[in-house]
Amino acid sequence: MHADVDVIVVGGGHAGTEAALAAARTGARTLLLTQNIETLGQMSCNPAIGGIGKSHLVREVDALGGAMALAADQAGIHFRILNSRKGPAVRATRAQADRQLYKAAIRHMLENQAGLSIFQQAVEDLIIEGDEIRGVVTHMGLEIRAKSVVLTVGTFLGGIVHVGMDSHPGGRMGDAPSNALADRLREMQFAVDRLKTGTPPRIDGSTIDYEDLESQPGDEPRPVMSYLSGPEDHPEQVSCHITHTNERTHEIIRAGLDRSPLYAGVIEGVGPRYCPSIEDKVVRFADKSSHQIFIEPEGLQTNEIYPNGISTSLPYDVQVELVRSIKGFENAHITRPGYAIEYDFFEPRELCPSLETKHVKGLFFAGQINGTTGYEEAAAQGLIAGLNAARRVQGKDFWAPKRNEAYIGVLIDDLITLGTREPYRMFTSRAEYRLTLRQDNADRRLTEMGRELGLVDDRRWRRYSEKCEQIESLEGELSQRFVLPGDNDIEVMLGQALSRENTLIDLLKRPEVNITDLVGVVSIAFTDTEVLEQVEIDCKYEGYIARQTEEIARIKAHQEMPLPQSLDYTEVKGLSNEVVQKLDQVRPATLGQASRISGVTPAAISLLMIFLKKTKKGSLQKTA
Amino acid sequence: MSSDGPSYSQDTIAAVATAPGRGGVGIVRVSGPGISTIARSVIGHLPKPRYASLVRFLGDDGTALDQGLALYFKGPDSFTGEDVLELQGHGGPVVLDMLLKRIVGLGARIAEPGEFSKRAFLNDKLDLTQAEAIADLISSGTAQAARSAMRSLEGRFSDLIAELLATVIEVRVFVEAAIDFPDEEVDYLGDDRVEKQLSDIRRRLKDVISEANLGALLSEGASVVLLGKPNAGKSSLMNRLTGRETSIVTHIPGTTRDIVGDIFQLDGIPLRLIDTAGIRRTGDAIETEGVRRAVAASEQADLVIAVVDASLDKPQQKLDLEELEAASGAGMVIVSNKIDLAGAGAYEGIAVSAKTGEGMEALKTNLKKHLGVDGSTESGFTARTRHVNALEQALAAVDKGHGELTRNGAGELLAEELRFCQRHLEEITGEFSADDLLGEIFSTFCIGK
Numbered sequence A: 001m002h003a004d005v006d007v008i009v010v011g012g013g014h015a016g017t018e019a020a021l022a023a024a025r026t027g028a029r030t031l032l033l034t035q036n037i038e039t040l041g042q043m044s045c046n047p048a049i050g051g052i053g054k055s056h057l058v059r060e061v062d063a064l065g066g067a068m069a070l071a072a073d074q075a076g077i078h079f080r081i082l083n084s085r086k087g088p089a090v091r092a093t094r095a096q097a098d099r100q101l102y103k104a105a106i107r108h109m110l111e112n113q114a115g116l117s118i119f120q121q122a123v124e125d126l127i128i129e130g131d132e133i134r135g136v137v138t139h140m141g142l143e144i145r146a147k148s149v150v151l152t153v154g155t156f157l158g159g160i161v162h163v164g165m166d167s168h169p170g171g172r173m174g175d176a177p178s179n180a181l182a183d184r185l186r187e188m189q190f191a192v193d194r195l196k197t198g199t200p201p202r203i204d205g206s207t208i209d210y211e212d213l214e215s216q217p218g219d220e221p222r223p224v225m226s227y228l229s230g231p232e233d234h235p236e237q238v239s240c241h242i243t244h245t246n247e248r249t250h251e252i253i254r255a256g257l258d259r260s261p262l263y264a265g266v267i268e269g270v271g272p273r274y275c276p277s278i279e280d281k282v283v284r285f286a287d288k289s290s291h292q293i294f295i296e297p298e299g300l301q302t303n304e305i306y307p308n309g310i311s312t313s314l315p316y317d318v319q320v321e322l323v324r325s326i327k328g329f330e331n332a333h334i335t336r337p338g339y340a341i342e343y344d345f346f347e348p349r350e351l352c353p354s355l356e357t358k359h360v361k362g363l364f365f366a367g368q369i370n371g372t373t374g375y376e377e378a379a380a381q382g383l384i385a386g387l388n389a390a391r392r393v394q395g396k397d398f399w400a401p402k403r404n405e406a407y408i409g410v411l412i413d414d415l416i417t418l419g420t421r422e423p424y425r426m427f428t429s430r431a432e433y434r435l436t437l438r439q440d441n442a443d444r445r446l447t448e449m450g451r452e453l454g455l456v457d458d459r460r461w462r463r464y465s466e467k468c469e470q471i472e473s474l475e476g477e478l479s480q481r482f483v484l485p486g487d488n489d490i491e492v493m494l495g496q497a498l499s500r501e502n503t504l505i506d507l508l509k510r511p512e513v514n515i516t517d518l519v520g521v522v523s524i525a526f527t528d529t530e531v532l533e534q535v536e537i538d539c540k541y542e543g544y545i546a547r548q549t550e551e552i553a554r555i556k557a558h559q560e561m562p563l564p565q566s567l568d569y570t571e572v573k574g575l576s577n578e579v580v581q582k583l584d585q586v587r588p589a590t591l592g593q594a595s596r597i598s599g600v601t602p603a604a605i606s607l608l609m610i611f612l613k614k615t616k617k618g619s620l621q622k623t624a
Numbered sequence B: 001m002s003s004d005g006p007s008y009s010q011d012t013i014a015a016v017a018t019a020p021g022r023g024g025v026g027i028v029r030v031s032g033p034g035i036s037t038i039a040r041s042v043i044g045h046l047p048k049p050r051y052a053s054l055v056r057f058l059g060d061d062g063t064a065l066d067q068g069l070a071l072y073f074k075g076p077d078s079f080t081g082e083d084v085l086e087l088q089g090h091g092g093p094v095v096l097d098m099l100l101k102r103i104v105g106l107g108a109r110i111a112e113p114g115e116f117s118k119r120a121f122l123n124d125k126l127d128l129t130q131a132e133a134i135a136d137l138i139s140s141g142t143a144q145a146a147r148s149a150m151r152s153l154e155g156r157f158s159d160l161i162a163e164l165l166a167t168v169i170e171v172r173v174f175v176e177a178a179i180d181f182p183d184e185e186v187d188y189l190g191d192d193r194v195e196k197q198l199s200d201i202r203r204r205l206k207d208v209i210s211e212a213n214l215g216a217l218l219s220e221g222a223s224v225v226l227l228g229k230p231n232a233g234k235s236s237l238m239n240r241l242t243g244r245e246t247s248i249v250t251h252i253p254g255t256t257r258d259i260v261g262d263i264f265q266l267d268g269i270p271l272r273l274i275d276t277a278g279i280r281r282t283g284d285a286i287e288t289e290g291v292r293r294a295v296a297a298s299e300q301a302d303l304v305i306a307v308v309d310a311s312l313d314k315p316q317q318k319l320d321l322e323e324l325e326a327a328s329g330a331g332m333v334i335v336s337n338k339i340d341l342a343g344a345g346a347y348e349g350i351a352v353s354a355k356t357g358e359g360m361e362a363l364k365t366n367l368k369k370h371l372g373v374d375g376s377t378e379s380g381f382t383a384r385t386r387h388v389n390a391l392e393q394a395l396a397a398v399d400k401g402h403g404e405l406t407r408n409g410a411g412e413l414l415a416e417e418l419r420f421c422q423r424h425l426e427e428i429t430g431e432f433s434a435d436d437l438l439g440e441i442f443s444t445f446c447i448g449k
């Protein structure tokens, strides 16, 4: 027997890590169970963190006290800002990470988290009494009791690996899939579906000829991931390289298609449209004579590289030939063949916004098990699931950010409302409040709430409070100081004469004025670039943000109106059968969620509102 | 949360609350938190609650659009439980339209069918027993609004909107792809294709707006078809309603052999009234074609007036009526004609005499009710205002986005404006596509690593 705990987190990947840390930080006695302690914090796919939409998630996890951004800063060997020439709302940060450093950073944080213990045990069964979770059973037959359990064992549940026409059961290449638990879950009433994804062959970098390849150095000044980090936290930096496929590569691929499991119809899972295999690209976009490949270093201590852009499940001999047809790869040695993997996920529409399953109370799902892909998506869910698992034990209401508060909110709401048919990845175009949900202001959106929830420690809180004070004081100063026509320095900066008296903030609203020049000219001594950036963005986006804020306020009341889980939609007068069916399938938690189910019309929402009001009035009259 | 529940509406809604009739009194009703701003702008002050005052309704340039009564009810002591302003003017549909537009320009939006009642109910202004009726109003009103929207949108208009929508989505695909996949060598925002496409959308939007404003694309209102057996008095009724000798009347059954249309004002609302050949089997090829056309016209109609000869015996009337029911392609108002004749008796429906004019008021009232122009549901007129308004907002969004891109290089703001543009166009078509832009992006570009 193992001593009882409050929260058990099963799985030590990116979701499990954040779940365990979040639960422990709020004071729950937490136990992290992993098949293998050595794989804690492992990056099973490409060694990059962040990217468009994804760095937004990473920063949000960071603003809520999570680990991912800090680890990325300690392990990042190449940092870039994407979309740097576009507006701040769509800018994103991407880091190449050294796998070993990343794992070490995560493991360090896990091992040093108060209230969290780690135990190497594979979980084979769940203890469920009635419709409530009570704990887990490990492969040793050990029963461990807990009030909440978070399952993050999604990495390739029931996985089948395909290389050419050969296939075998497997998790990430090399690891055993967690099949005993998967079988157990499938026996319960959870709906299961299948997805597919792929990886490229890995290559020994010392066999690559970089001479004629385009080199892509990291950005300077060097960006950071965490609100708490600085560039001094980064290890040594390296460059990435870019190469391309060519007509010959494509010929080789076409010639090998008859032995592709994808094209021979062996694979049934749905793959991500945004991450097609190279054979897919060549077939679907036959007119393109070349595709880009990013050569990503896997770490400082290894020569292995990850050729991002040629994920494939073609047979090994074709892989060798196609790789060697690529410029710079003429003599390349493949260290690990590429493969496609099919795996199970559970219908995420069977989850509540807290990520608790609707079928089993106290059981939470996070990460790939819910149909998502990506470390960042996993981490975001892990944090929310871990937090709510702990809050459940503590008898507190669940919390999850809303769509207008965070990409995490968009992610969860999309999953539980729309479900997914391909591995779900975040994009900024999924967020209707994109101008408000920026990676630069994740702390201003979430850190206060994080503090209230017990996720944010003193150090982060102090840092955040100072930043806010500075923003306020700078904004105050800029809106109170006037410049008059004839002010020489200002007019030189503007390149034209002032026609009337202006506040500095008015000047900043002009598209051609940037804040660094402005504070320089009027000699305001502000050096914190983060503060300057916030003030500038607030000012330039003012009109748009006001409009979004208004829209959010306008629909808030009905967005948040709860819908009882027991509601019988056939009783709601006027709803079409189709709408009833859709509502019944998703069983939305709020009216807002209902309105986002495709096919649920504004009129249907009105009818629901009338119905709820009627029911409420009816019960009030009865009790009166 | 108080026991009243939250106040559900943070926005202000407006609609023409009575039948928009030429010459009659028209009321524009406004409800919501924006009342005081709107009142101050349109009538210069916020009137004293519950007192009618005679005022001028001012346009945005300060000139008077109309004059009439203003009535202000302060929430919660109002019909909806919110602040309510009612403006009663004397102007016809055009003036009411301008007034409504003016109010929309001040931040209100045009109410959905049943929305005033919905708010009243949610704010405890109506009792429980009325819930059903409101639910009915919302579902039938929505169907009705869709119908009037269809009616106000002639084929060409809806085609134009559909094409515009497709173009906007196409541009969005490129813009969003440039934002979400910057590594992919598709720098659409940087090349001049986007400029061209935006100018094209603007030009087309402007054209549609001016045409819609001229009414060129909007049909003249509902169509009402007269259907009956030969000699029932359809042509006589047509002439009685229009006040003109449009259709030939003789005592010979089978006089009318083709479709005869005329415009008819129902309290100022234009309707298309269509006379048809009497339904019967005949060896005459011309008349047979006429009957076919009659049935076809009924299928296009908003409403059918089934004319039965009340001078026939009742079993015959019943048979005739059953035949009409089978032939008609739309909902029917039943009229028993020739009630002036000795021994005549209506088997069913509104008893009238095309000859003496008896029963015509009852018929008109009934028509108004069935066409949804008695103020209880949305008319084609409101639908048109709503559409023009949506088009104007769509254009404003494109203009703004275009400016953001060219002046500031702000692709993300262009993206935001295009999203709004699409939403406004979808208000017209009534089809809100789930945002499947990503799907379009993936099928357009070879994206991903």
Ligand SMILES: Nc1nc2c(ncn2[C@@H]2O[C@H](COP(=O)(O)OP(=O)(O)OP(=O)(O)O)[C@@H](O)[C@H]2O)c(=O)[nH]1
Pocket: B228, B229, B230, B231, B232, B233, B234, B235, B236, B237, B248, B249, B250, B251, B252, B253, B254, B255, B256, B257, B276, B277, B278, B279, B337, B338, B339, B340, B341, B352, B353, B354, B355, B356
């Ligand atoms: N007394 C009386 N006679 C009527 C009335 N309405 C029509 N009639 C007479 O009925 C005859 C047929 O009238 P029409 O209006 O031509 O009838 P219809 O239904 O158009 O006939 P077809 O065009 O032949 O199908 C004419 O002689 C009319 O004068 C009525 O209300 N009272």
Ligand SMILES: [Mg+2]
Pocket: B234, B235, B236, B247, B248, B249, B255, B256, B276
């Ligand atoms: Mg006739």
